[in-house]
Amino acid sequence: MDKLLEVKDLKVSFHTYAGEVQSVRGVEFYINKGESLAIVGESGCGKSVTAKTIMGLINSSGEIKKNSEILYKGKNILDYTEKEWQNYRGSDCSIVFQDALAALNPTMNIGNQIIEKIIAHKKISKEEAKEEAIELLKLVGILNADKRIKQYPHEFSGGMRQRVMIAIAIACNPKILIADEPTTALDVTIQADIIELIKDLQEKFNMSLIIITHDLGIVADVAKKIVVMYAGKVVESGTNYDIFYNPKHPYTKALLEAVPRLDLDDKRELCAIDGTIPSMINTPIGCSFSSRCKNCMVICENQAPPKFEFNQNHYVECWLYHPILQESNKEDDM
Ligand SMILES: Nc1ncnc2c1ncn2[C@@H]1O[C@H](COP(=O)(O)OP(=O)(O)O)[C@@H](O)[C@H]1O
Numbered sequence: 001m002d003k004l005l006e007v008k009d010l011k012v013s014f015h016t017y018a019g020e021v022q023s024v025r026g027v028e029f030y031i032n033k034g035e036s037l038a039i040v041g042e043s044g045c046g047k048s049v050t051a052k053t054i055m056g057l058i059n060s061s062g063e064i065k066k067n068s069e070i071l072y073k074g075k076n077i078l079d080y081t082e083k084e085w086q087n088y089r090g091s092d093c094s095i096v097f098q099d100a101l102a103a104l105n106p107t108m109n110i111g112n113q114i115i116e117k118i119i120a121h122k123k124i125s126k127e128e129a130k131e132e133a134i135e136l137l138k139l140v141g142i143l144n145a146d147k148r149i150k151q152y153p154h155e156f157s158g159g160m161r162q163r164v165m166i167a168i169a170i171a172c173n174p175k176i177l178i179a180d181e182p183t184t185a186l187d188v189t190i191q192a193d194i195i196e197l198i199k200d201l202q203e204k205f206n207m208s209l210i211i212i213t214h215d216l217g218i219v220a221d222v223a224k225k226i227v228v229m230y231a232g233k234v235v236e237s238g239t240n241y242d243i244f245y246n247p248k249h250p251y252t253k254a255l256l257e258a259v260p261r262l263d264l265d266d267k268r269e270l271c272a273i274d275g276t277i278p279s280m281i282n283t284p285i286g287c288s289f290s291s292r293c294k295n296c297m298v299i300c301e302n303q304a305p306p307k308f309e310f311n312q313n314h315y316v317e318c319w320l321y322h323p324i325l326q327e328s329n330k331e332d333d334m
């Protein structure tokens with residue numbers, strides 16, 4: 001299958017008074033047409049910076065390092081002109097952010113916000129765009145769409161506002177939808193509805209979906225592939241089966257332990273992972289997770305681990321899977 005979007009050796013830094021913040025340090029993944037992929041990791045791991053780079057939204061304070069590539073249909077979008085970015089944003093790739101209230105214009109009714117988006121990309125009249133806007137609102141589950149179209153963002157609940165954001169994001173039939181923590185700001189009770197909506201729309205329109213979250217629990221049924229990020233790097237990547245049933249990286253295992261389990265009735269403390277992510281200015285020379293890792297060895301603190309592959313889709317960056325160690329473990333078992 002053809003890769004629709006491929007991120008290759010993506011490195012993004014911000015230059016601040018305190019020094020160079022290395023937010024993204026060599027991220028790689030790809031997504032096929034119609035496929036869904038999740039990027040998972042704690043806050044501060046570089047997930048949003050990765051998403052913003054794919055959308056061309058890194059402003060001048062950010063530096064995308066040379067040799068970074070983001071191939072869309074085989075062409076490096078990092079070489080796009082401003083005009084090409086404008087065409088790409090919305091009709092090829094669209095994003096839904098966590099905070100719909102901040103993303104919407106408070107002084108314009110939502111109908112006009114959707115119409116504006118449609119007209120920017122399609123050559124149709126305002127009347128036709130209005131019809132489309134009403135259809136879109138119905139599609140994302142907003143009742144009385146023909147009346148609600150005249151309302152302003154503050155007149156909607158958090159969940160409904162996120163539905164409006166999703167309507168705007170899919171208004172121009174993007175091939176790729178990025179949802180960056182789409183439910184984090186919402187009440188737990190409606191999180192599942194929004195995830196369900198995103199999943200339904202993705203299937204209905206055969207879009208590729210990149211869903212970003214700090215909570216592995218919400219992507220189990222949604223994403224076919226999972227990319228686990230830690231401190232600006234991909235530490236493990238695999239199918240959802242690989243990640244949920246055969247996790248390899250100690251960080252992935254810790255993230256899984258942090259997912260609330262409905263099948264356990266004892267009120268066990270949720271296992272939040274001890275410690276915090278390292279400074280992204282003075283990044284560790286060894287494995288970034290070594291300071292928090294239960295399995296940390298001497299080499300982990302001194303040398304960054306290479307990539308070890310388990311199958312074509314499943315790989316991990318962790319010294320535990322060095323062949324020599326694997327051999328000696330086998331001997332120990334004998
Ligand atoms: N505009 C910016 N200027 C400086 N540092 C930034 C900027 N944007 C993000 N960062 C830093 O980059 C790192 C990754 O951020 P982000 O991608 O937002 O994390 P995540 O989405 O995984 O929570 C963080 O350390 C954050 O502080």
Ligand SMILES: [Mg+2]
Pocket residue numbers: 047048049180181
């Ligand atoms: Mg983020």
